[in-house]
Amino acid sequence: MSPTTSPGIARNARPYLYGGEEAALAEALHAGQYNHGELTEEFEQRVAAFLGVPETVAVASGTAAIHVALLAAGVGPGHEVVVPSFTFCATVQAILATGARPRFVEVNPGTGCVESDEVLAALTPQTRAILPVLYGGRPVDLTETRPALDEDGVTIVEDAAHAFGSRQGTRRVGATGVLTCFSFGPVKNLTCGLGGMIVPRTPLEADTCRRLRGLGIVESAAHRAESTTYTVDGFGMRVQMSPLNAAIGLVQLRHLGETKTRRRELWRAYAAALDGIDGLALVDADVERTLPPMFAVRVFDGRRDQVFRTLRQHGIGVGVHYPPNHTQPAFSEWHRPLPVTEHLGQEIMTLPFHQNLTPADATHVACELDRALNGAER
Incomplete structure (x- = not known):
């Protein structure tokens, strides 16, 4: 983690309080x-x-x-x-x-x-x-x-x-x-x-x-x-x-108006910073109508787990939201073949997303993600 990066980047999500x-x-x-x-x-x-x-x-x-x-x-x-x-x-x-x-x-x-x-x-x-x-x-x-x-x-x-x-x-x-x-x-x-x-x-x-x-x-x-x-x-x-x-x-x-402004700003900062990076795609949140609680990407070519581990090792609090439920032991009685969901479950990864983060933090995460995927300096 760079010394100028918010320590909150190590968390996938965290509460944000306004003071009252x-x-x-x-x-x-x-x-x-x-x-x-x-x-x-x-x-x-x-x-x-x-x-x-x-x-x-x-x-x-x-x-x-x-x-x-x-x-x-x-x-x-x-x-x-x-x-x-x-x-x-x-x-x-x-x-x-x-x-x-x-x-x-x-x-x-x-x-x-x-x-x-x-x-x-x-x-x-x-x-x-x-x-x-x-x-x-x-x-x-x-x-x-x-x-x-x-x-x-x-x-x-x-x-x-x-x-x-x-x-x-x-x-x-x-x-x-x-x-x-x-x-x-x-x-x-x-x-x-x-x-x-x-x-x-x-x-x-x-x-x-x-x-x-x-x-x-x-x-x-x-x-x-x-x-x-x-x-x-x-x-x-x-x-x-x-x-x-x-x-x-x-x-x-x-404070929900401020929440909307800041979360949309962070989502758009991520989208801009990730534009052009090979090996992934954004999950479309329809941010013009959505108050986004998260930022999710799909990592292609079976590389999600490797990228996940690399980013965690570099202090980036990525997560996985969510593993498919039809493959869980507790719900095996109701299992149906769902190949699209199973494939998505192997690709999905969420980036740190909360109001303690800034657009600069989003850029830093994007650079680390690019390096993990492509070994590139951005």
Whole structure:
């Protein structure tokens, strides 16, 4: 690592704080409300206003968001959920948590995202939901599948863990009329430390999600405080978002414009610095519409692992997002031949990407990557 390079380049990703998070967290700690509370509800309302939707439902993590959303969509034992194998394992674990089965499908290797023809070809009589993954924050438009899905009673549940702040056409992801799940984990575009959010389609679906996240209890926390009893009318989990996490998220949300500017600037700096380097291709994030949480490339000719090791040895925090799930031991029961995804899984590599880095850092990483690939001095 050169002495002028940010030490943050050794990290593939890291949280970025704007300075007000500690004070907000301390205030929430002193307020003494650590379960679901007023700050959680304020965060829900602020996110809903940002997205342009009537309401949102905050939960403990992005994984919990997918789990709750699938249950709210009626997914359960005996059902199949169409999902790309190319995603973090949490997506698949959420499906299994409902008792349903994953039906793995291919993605476009140039984007990392599933497309309509793959979705339609994968439908079976047992299909209850489609779970597109918005890889790298890129919107996934499955509009042309909607008539067939609606006819069969199949719900689209978006795994938009990467995509908070991205747009699909004139609308933000989360406001396009499908059941959408966000993650606010440590290294996302907006962090709560840990947290997630569901964008329901109807008031009834919102109510269902709230009961599922809160142990199946019908009454609100405020109502229960004034009552001698409460009603449990079905299954539920304890996956509410704490006000402590919401306090961090409220600060982060105020700075999302700056987040967008800086992340797009870094993405474009990488794209410019990598232009013309032989042996790799960029995964297209559609950065004009996307608030990118990562920068992914494909390394060709079976050289990914060698390049990965070389860069790590030189203090460059590259990563692999993600190994295909259909080849994992835990999911072997649902294995299908997916040659495109398998090949992509052998090529994919993510470069250090977070707001502690500068365009100069991107240039440095590009030079090291070029040397690892081609032995060139840039």
